[in-house]
Amino acid sequence: MIGGVLRLAWRSIAHYRVRSLLLVLAFGLVFLLPLAVDRLVERLGDALGDRAASTPLVLGARGSRFDLVLAALTFRGRVPRPLPLAEAEGLRATGRADVVPLVLGSSVGGAPLVGTSPDYLERRGLRVARGEPFVWLGEAVCGSAAAAALGVDAGGTALTDRGSLYDLASAAPLRLRIRGVLAETGTADDHAVFCGLETAWVAAGLAHGHVAAEEVDADRRLAAAEEEGVFVLDASVTEATEITPENRASFHVHGDPAERPVTAALVWPDDPKGSTILRGRYRVHDTVQLLVARDVTDELLGYVVRAKRFFDANAVLVAAGTGLLLALVVLLTIRARRRELDTLAKIGCGRGTIAAMIGLEFGIVCLAGLALALAGAAVVSALLSAGWGGA
Amino acid sequence: MTAPLLDVADLRFEWPDGFALSVARFALAAGEAVAVVGPSGCGKSTFLHLAAGILRPAAGSVRFEGADWAARSERERRRRRRTRIGLVFQEFELLDHLDATENVLLPHLVAGEVDAAGRARAAQLLETAGIAHLAGRKPRRMSHGERQRVALCRALSTAPSLVLADEPTGNLDPASGERVRALLLEGVRESGGGLVFVTHDRTGLDAFDRVVDAAEWAS
Numbered sequence: 006m007i008g009g010v011l012r013l014a015w016r017s018i019a020h021y022r023v024r025s026l027l028l029v030l031a032f033g034l035v036f037l038l039p040l041a042v043d044r045l046v047e048r049l050g051d052a053l054g055d056r057a058a059s060t061p062l063v064l065g066a067r068g069s070r071f072d073l074v075l076a077a078l079t080f081r082g083r084v085p086r087p088l089p090l091a092e093a094e095g096l097r098a099t100g101r102a103d104v105v106p107l108v109l110g111s112s113v114g115g116a117p118l119v120g121t122s123p124d125y126l127e128r129r130g131l132r133v134a135r136g137e138p139f140v141w142l143g144e145a146v147c148g149s150a151a152a153a154a155l156g157v158d159a160g161g162t163a164l165t166d167r168g169s170l171y172d173l174a175s176a177a178p179l180r181l182r183i184r185g186v187l188a189e190t191g192t193a194d195d196h197a198v199f200c201g202l203e204t205a206w207v208a209a210g211l212a213h214g215h216v217a218a219e220e221v222d223a224d225r226r227l228a229a230a231e232e233e234g235v236f237v238l239d240a241s242v243t244e245a246t247e248i249t250p251e252n253r254a255s256f257h258v259h260g261d262p263a264e265r266p267v268t269a270a271l272v273w274p275d276d277p278k279g280s281t282i283l284r285g286r287y288r289v290h291d292t293v294q295l296l297v298a299r300d301v302t303d304e305l306l307g308y309v310v311r312a313k314r315f316f317d318a319n320a321v322l323v324a325a326g327t328g329l330l331l332a333l334v335v336l337l338t339i340r341a342r343r344r345e346l347d348t349l350a351k352i353g354c355g356r357g358t359i360a361a362m363i364g365l366e367f368g369i370v371c372l373a374g375l376a377l378a379l380a381g382a383a384v385v386s387a388l389l390s391a392g393w394g395g396a
Numbered sequence: 397m398t399a400p401l402l403d404v405a406d407l408r409f410e411w412p413d414g415f416a417l418s419v420a421r422f423a424l425a426a427g428e429a430v431a432v433v434g435p436s437g438c439g440k441s442t443f444l445h446l447a448a449g450i451l452r453p454a455a456g457s458v459r460f461e462g463a464d465w466a467a468r469s470e471r472e473r474r475r476r477r478r479t480r481i482g483l484v485f486q487e488f489e490l491l492d493h494l495d496a497t498e499n500v501l502l503p504h505l506v507a508g509e510v511d512a513a514g515r516a517r518a519a520q521l522l523e524t525a526g527i528a529h530l531a532g533r534k535p536r537r538m539s540h541g542e543r544q545r546v547a548l549c550r551a552l553s554t555a556p557s558l559v560l561a562d563e564p565t566g567n568l569d570p571a572s573g574e575r576v577r578a579l580l581l582e583g584v585r586e587s588g589g590g591l592v593f594v595t596h597d598r599t600g601l602d603a604f605d606r607v608v609d610a611a612e613w614a615s
Contacts, residue, residue: 008508009504009505009510010508012498013506020492021493344489348489351483352503353474353477353479353481
């Protein structure tokens, strides 16, 4: 009997296609938001959890622990204050942990530029799929998604982004030489561009090189002024925007090397004892904090889950309202198709069969709406999670 | 002497608005075609609903194939109506979302009993009715005469022992009406079943075995 009733229900759905389509869309939209939020939170939890689990400790300047850990794990967001490089070097000098500093803040075509040491690639298990790892100043390797977005491959070049179009004092864009492209990992690393610490400082304007004065046309006035033996150069002496083997030696950082800023440092203790000792040491530190990444992400996800409950409660109310509207549609449909249903009853169709037919009709529509919502939620969560570089 | 296919005795039925139907005696033998004639409002359609076991009488009995409808369970009444009785309505009552073949197969569809033999019979009925070319067409794209012929095929699709036709020519032009009447009589006589043909139109009654005047049934 089910086959015949299913056929009748399907024929009715196809015949009243506009009504059916509207109902499918209505159900799809009602279920889309809670399902998308659910998938997104799940993806966020998985991505952050896995990332945090593979990053035991994060060192950074005191301030928001969430900002620090998120920046260190996903390369997004900002930390309020940088960490002096000497702090990271000091921690490494204890001999209790491996320390990998990160310099963030610059970007390449929207992809975060991550200044770090080659150890980072090894620690994260990142494999160079094409080309070579970065070695020299001005060289970089791209994550797989970043390379695709930038349209570059090993051997190509990419320009860093200028901070602000109207900020004339900001660092000029730096042309990076892309030495290689990393294999896809499904993490935030896919969306980033990696280079050495010094290269990141150049991109941020903290280090720079000069075109040698003797190479400039002698007719041009290079020295705009001379005060107490110090030459103030004319503006025509420009900063180099590309690091080449010829000008590499001219690049330098002014100031104390120990004070060079890093955004954070990833810390892999040698053993649990070392971890405990290091955490104890920084617990009372005035300017620096050492955080257990997993604890911070768990706390953050706890807030996210609490916020999600509001969405869930809202979804329940909306679903209840939609259910009532569906009941109204069913009642109106029965009324509009009274003659058809009477005919079925007259020729010997049972009330149960008629109810099954109507139920199947609306059940199929609801399932189609749910399928639409599931597909939409998968697409939305994939798009959004790609946006924040997770999963 | 064999029992009548349909045997109505001392029947009384009342609608809530006060209309009452009284039939002292009506019997139909297998293979017999009877025309029930009367003016609008005399209770012809109500009589057909009682004969089909759709309505329950206030008094009297309606026996079909030897048993009173009242003695049968609701499930059994529905099953008998679906498999042993063919109904034809004045307004055709086809399902708009089904094509002609599916409408003919409707009694089988609701029972989940559509098989190759059923489909072949539906095709044969449409062929006999001269509308085989409309097999895949939906009712809205058919003329009234074509729709009624599809409804006729639906009524005959289960090879019923009794066909109850309620003003089946009422909405048709004379030529179409004549064709439907002829098809109905031919179909019933071929199967050896009985036919109750309700109409207010007195044309073409010669073709029936008997004509019953329903004018006195209403009160």
